[in-house]
Amino acid sequence: MAPKSFSFPGILPAFLAFSFLFLLLARPTIGGHDYHDALRKSILFFEGQRSGRLPPDQRVKWRRDSALHDGSTAGVDLTGGYYDAGDNVKFGFPMAFTTTLLAWSIIDFGRNMGPELKNAVKAVKWSTDYLLKATAKPGVVYVQVGDAFSDHSCWERPEDMDTLRTVYKIDTAHPGSDVAGETAAALAAASIVFRSRDPAYSRMLLNRAVKVFNFADKHRGAYSSSLHSAVCPFYCDVNGYQDELLWGAAWLHKASRKRVFREYIVKNEVVLRAGDTINEFGWDNKHAGINVLISKEVLMGKAEYFESFKQNADGFICSLLPGISHPQVQYSPGGLIFKAGGSNMQHVTSLSFLLLAYSNYLSHANKVVPCGERSASPAFLKQLAKRQVDYILGDNPLGMSYMVGYGARFPLRIHHRGSSLPSVETHPDRIGCKAGSGYYLSPNPNPNLLVGAVVGGPNVSDAFPDSRPYFQESEPTTYINAPLVGVLAYFSTHP
Numbered sequence: 001m002a003p004k005s006f007s008f009p010g011i012l013p014a015f016l017a018f019s020f021l022f023l024l025l026a027r028p029t030i031g032g033h034d035y036h037d038a039l040r041k042s043i044l045f046f047e048g049q050r051s052g053r054l055p056p057d058q059r060v061k062w063r064r065d066s067a068l069h070d071g072s073t074a075g076v077d078l079t080g081g082y083y084d085a086g087d088n089v090k091f092g093f094p095m096a097f098t099t100t101l102l103a104w105s106i107i108d109f110g111r112n113m114g115p116e117l118k119n120a121v122k123a124v125k126w127s128t129d130y131l132l133k134a135t136a137k138p139g140v141v142y143v144q145v146g147d148a149f150s151d152h153s154c155w156e157r158p159e160d161m162d163t164l165r166t167v168y169k170i171d172t173a174h175p176g177s178d179v180a181g182e183t184a185a186a187l188a189a190a191s192i193v194f195r196s197r198d199p200a201y202s203r204m205l206l207n208r209a210v211k212v213f214n215f216a217d218k219h220r221g222a223y224s225s226s227l228h229s230a231v232c233p234f235y236c237d238v239n240g241y242q243d244e245l246l247w248g249a250a251w252l253h254k255a256s257r258k259r260v261f262r263e264y265i266v267k268n269e270v271v272l273r274a275g276d277t278i279n280e281f282g283w284d285n286k287h288a289g290i291n292v293l294i295s296k297e298v299l300m301g302k303a304e305y306f307e308s309f310k311q312n313a314d315g316f317i318c319s320l321l322p323g324i325s326h327p328q329v330q331y332s333p334g335g336l337i338f339k340a341g342g343s344n345m346q347h348v349t350s351l352s353f354l355l356l357a358y359s360n361y362l363s364h365a366n367k368v369v370p371c372g373e374r375s376a377s378p379a380f381l382k383q384l385a386k387r388q389v390d391y392i393l394g395d396n397p398l399g400m401s402y403m404v405g406y407g408a409r410f411p412l413r414i415h416h417r418g419s420s421l422p423s424v425e426t427h428p429d430r431i432g433c434k435a436g437s438g439y440y441l442s443p444n445p446n447p448n449l450l451v452g453a454v455v456g457g458p459n460v461s462d463a464f465p466d467s468r469p470y471f472q473e474s475e476p477t478t479y480i481n482a483p484l485v486g487v488l489a490y491f492s493t494h495p
Contacts, residue, residue: 033393035492038406040116042481042488045404045452046123048418049478051090051158052080052130062423062448066158067165070145074167076137078145081130085477086416088158089146092134093223093235096182097283098478099127100251101353103189104293105486108357110193112489120485121193128190128205131183135212143179143223144168148234155436157421162433168230172215176223178237180216181244182286184209188251206255213248216241239285242272247286250293265294266305275312279319279326281350283479288316292354292361299365313358317381318371320351334397334462335387342472343456345402345480348388353483355385356490382494389487392454397462404476405451412445415468415475419450440468454480 048060051067070090071078084094102124110117134142147164154163170176187209194202224236237244246268253261274290281288291312297303298310319326320337330338339347359381362368368375394401394409401407404414414420421431421439426447431439453476458464464473 032495033390033395033491035389035488035495036114036116038393038403039113039485039488039492040119041403041405041452042454042485043116043119043123043452045450045454045476045481046082046126046478048450048453049082049084050080050126051083051088060451062425063418064159064424067145067161070165071133071142071167073165074142074169076142076167077133078130078142078167080126080133081145082127082478083158084479086414086419086471086475087148087151088156088161088163088417089148089151089234090130090144091148091231091235092131092141092143093179093182093231093237094283094477094479095127096131096179096186098482099124099131099186100182100189101350101479101482102127102485103186103193104357105353105483105489106193107189108360109486109489112493114492116489120489121197123485124190124193128187131186132204132208135183135187135208138211139215140169140171141176141180141183141212141215142167142169143176143227144230148230154433155417155421155440156431156433157418157424157436159418159424160430160432166230168227170223170226172219174226175216175219175221176226177216177220177241178244179223180212181241181248182283184213184216184248185244185251185286187212188248188255191255206252209248209252209255213245213252216248217245220245235283237284239280240273243274243276243286243290246272246274246290250290254293262303262305269308274309275315278312278316279329281354282346288313288351288354291316292358295358296361299361299367301365314369314371317355317358317369317376320355320384321371321376322384324371324374330460332458332460332462334391334458336391336396336458336462337388338460343475343477343480344459344472345392345454345457346477348392348457349454349480349482349484349487352385352388352487355381356487359385385487386491389484389491392457392484396458398458398464400464402455402457402464404453404455405449411455411464411466411474413443413466413468413474414446414450414453414455415471416446416450416453419446419448419453420468421447423448450476452481454484456480 053065084091147166150164187205191202191205222241249261249264291309294309295313337348359378363378368377394407401410456473
């Protein structure tokens with residue numbers, strides 16, 4: 001018997017009725033959103049996270065040059081790149097994932113970005129320029145700049161930074177297939193972005209991606225083992241490095257169309273556990289992303305040998321649906337996807353991106369997702385993704401936007417050093433390591449708006465403490481915003 005569809009016309013089945021009531025009636029309505037404005041601000045956020053020498057067209061004016069000697073202790077130039085969140089450390093693992101998702105946003109939704117496309121491309125290049133520096137030496141990837149313990153003991157502007165800028169690397173004797181695999185994915189995905197815009201740069205990115213991937217595959221191991229004291233507990237890869245190898249191969253296959261990467265994926269699908277923890281997607285776990293990315297070829301009728309990846313992707317989609325979702329996926333009373341752990345919005349934005357991307361692939365193939373006796377249509381998946389975006393932008397029990405600078409009410413005391421301390425322009429004198437503590441503990445709003453920053457967000461009960469010490473709720477990250485860029489781009493032209 002054919003499965004019943006979530007878009008079934010006429011009298012709604014009980015489960016469908018529950019789903020739509022959950023998604024639509026439980027939310028407060030504040031009117032339509034300006035998705036293009038939110039898109040513009042979500043991209044602008046990355047300029048506030050820049051490290052290094054800022055360019056003449058820098059739009060976040062309260063920031064200044066910072067960390068201009070990064071890498072010097074190791075005899076290399078590691079200036080540039082992004083600070084991952086509210087601190088002043090450059091963590092290579094989440095930076096690479098951020099880059100991959102920014103690139104994927106442009107690849108799938110760049111046509112919806114309008115005049116913001118050029119700014120999104122700049123955001124990618126700011127990161128890839130750094131990743132090229134970090135991978136310039138064969139057999140080595142520089143994966144972190146800054147001692148996180150030293151950094152986190154201070155509350156100071158990046159422009160004043162005097163904490164240890166220790167350089168950490170992986171090499172043949174100290175492998176890190178996870179961070180190297182993600183770096184290869186980022187470079188490969190970005191090569192697609194620049195293929196027609198800057199062919200020489202695109203070739204450089206792709207060639208480097210191949211070399212970094214081969215290094216990751218030949219010298220297998222987790223960087224959390226090689227560099228445990230430096231990267232844990234901050235960006236420990238608790239999920240293992242196997243998914244990053246498949247993820248890197250998937251992007252290299254997409255970017256190069258070389259048979260060797262297709263064969264690698266097919267050969268290693270089971271060995272590298274493509275079907276594991278399918279309801280996860282983020283800087284640590286790529287499983288759902290791998291399966292959605294590869295499934296596009298199956299849905300386009302080009303790659304029957306990848307059929308099992310589509311089955312995994314279907315399983316991922318079913319694991320998110322309200323009413324039948326995986327036990328690890330909850331929904332708050334207000335309708336927000338919630339997963340245990342810190343910084344929940346990273347799950348909301350990354351899972352929403354996959355819902356939307358997969359819905360587009362299904363639409364082009366005129367397919368639905370079978371979920372037992374029901375099925376989920378592309379339109380339903382878009383509705384679910386849109387519900388998450390609208391929640392972020394203010395359709396929630398608190399009537400608060402969780403994007404700084406968007407809407408009438410948004411977080412004012414975000415956990416972010418540069419935003420919470422006076423700017424160099426208003427306070428030219430240095431603010432020392434411990435001198436910033438008063439600003440950290442102050443009940444006053446941050447003096448500098450980090451426009452476009454999306455914070456970790458409310459808890460499972462939709463409660464949100466607008467307070468810096470509650471970092472899991474109030475800290476923004478680059479990997480929250482990166483997938484949101486693509487989702488906002490789509491809804492800016494399909495409101």
